[in-house]
Amino acid sequence: MNPKKPPVPVPLLMVIGIVAISFSSIFIKWSSAPVSVQGMYRLLFTSLLMLPFARPYSGAACALRLKDWLLLGASGVMLALHFLLWMGSLNYTSVASSTMIMALEPLFIMLGAYILYKERNSASAILGMAIAIFGVVFIGWGDIGLSAENLKGDMLSVGGTVAVAAHLLIGQKLVARMPSYLYSLIVFISAAIVFAVYNLVTSTPFFNYPAREWGIFVLLAVVPTVFGHILFNxxxxxxxxxxxxxxxxxxxxxxxxxxxxxxxxxLSGLQWAGGVLVMAGLGVYLYSGRRKALKLQDSLPNAS
Known part of the structure; x- marks a missing residue:
């Protein structure tokens, strides 16, 4: 992880990203196209938007090793799997329930980061995560349900959560030695190819969708992907x-x-209360991370 400061404060960028990705489930609910088609065009259009600005990174792309390309491919597969499972879950359960389960992602990330990178978290950071996750449970409490369809949607969302956690962990390793823009572009192209193969194998139509659907595909590419996933990468x-x-x-x-x-x-009163807890927990976690970063920055001059 790079210790230098970004040109824009991290909390502000996080807020922008959160608002952007919050629109993702809305656009998906509005669309009647198969989720594999939505995912394919979402990533394809995003890649096309990025390509004109990719020339400065051609040298970095040529310097990539075979191991890097394999990891990029794996990250793309995990991203495609995430979209396929999570977007599919919205066909069976509500937005609140599906996104509630998706919010359990930090648990998988924290476990994976500890196993792979020996990354530890402070007690206050873990407390913040616990508060936020407790709030997430409140949000989905009134909509989890016990029906077979809701259960199927819940399981699909869990699978999508595991997949995106793996995608982020691989990304953390790769962006340490390559530009994040190049990483995002290659991974999005890889994931789009995975979707294209999936659609070919399942005989899912590539075209013959009304103009409204194409508009939704573009919105999915610009709003939650460019201002969400690319920003997070x-x-x-x-x-x-x-x-x-x-x-x-x-x-x-x-x-x-x-x-x-x-x-x-x-939304029930419990879900509104859960929203407050989520933001409170997020604030505790980010405050803990800020304190940790400041301590690290203060210790750097003494390290030499």
Whole structure:
């Protein structure tokens, strides 16, 4: 992880990213196209938007080793699997329930970071995560349900959460030695190819969708992907995968509010209370990370 400061404060960038990704589930609910088609065009259009600005990174791409390319491919597969499972979960359960489960991502990230990178968290950071996750449970409490369809949606969301956690952990390793822009572009192209192969194998139509669907594909590429996923990938240069993944805890709040306003999905008092707990826990965690970074910065001059 790069210790230098970003040109824009990290908390502000996190807020922008949270708002952007909160629109993802809304656009998916609005679309009637297969989720594999939504995912493919979302990533394809994002890649096309990025390609004109990729020339400065051609040298870095040529310097990549075979191991780097294999890891990039693995990250792309995990990202495609995440979209396929999580987007599919929205066909069976509500926005609040699906995003609530997705917000458990930091648990998988923290476990994976400890196993792979020996990354430890302070007691206050763990407390912040616990508060936020407790709030997430409140958000989805009234909508988990016991029906077979809801259970299927929940399981798909769990699978998507595991996949995106693996994607972020691989990304943390790669952006330490390559530009985050190049990383995002290659991973998005890889994931789009995975979706294309999946659609070919399953005989899912590539075209013949109304103009409204194409508009949604573009919105999915610009809003939650460019201002969400790309931004979070860029933040991996300045924050750990565990910290970046904490942004997911803000998504259930934003997505649930948008679902209430735009889709008519009702929220209970417990869900509103859970939103407050989520933001409180996120604040505790980020404050803990800031203190840790300041301590590290203060110790650097004495390290030489």
């Amino acid at each position: 860029w933040l991996l240069q300045y924050a750990s995968a565990t910290t970046v993944s904490m942004n997911i805890l803000g998504e259930p709040v934003g997505a649930s509010i948008l679902a209430f306003l735009l889709l008519g999905e009702q």
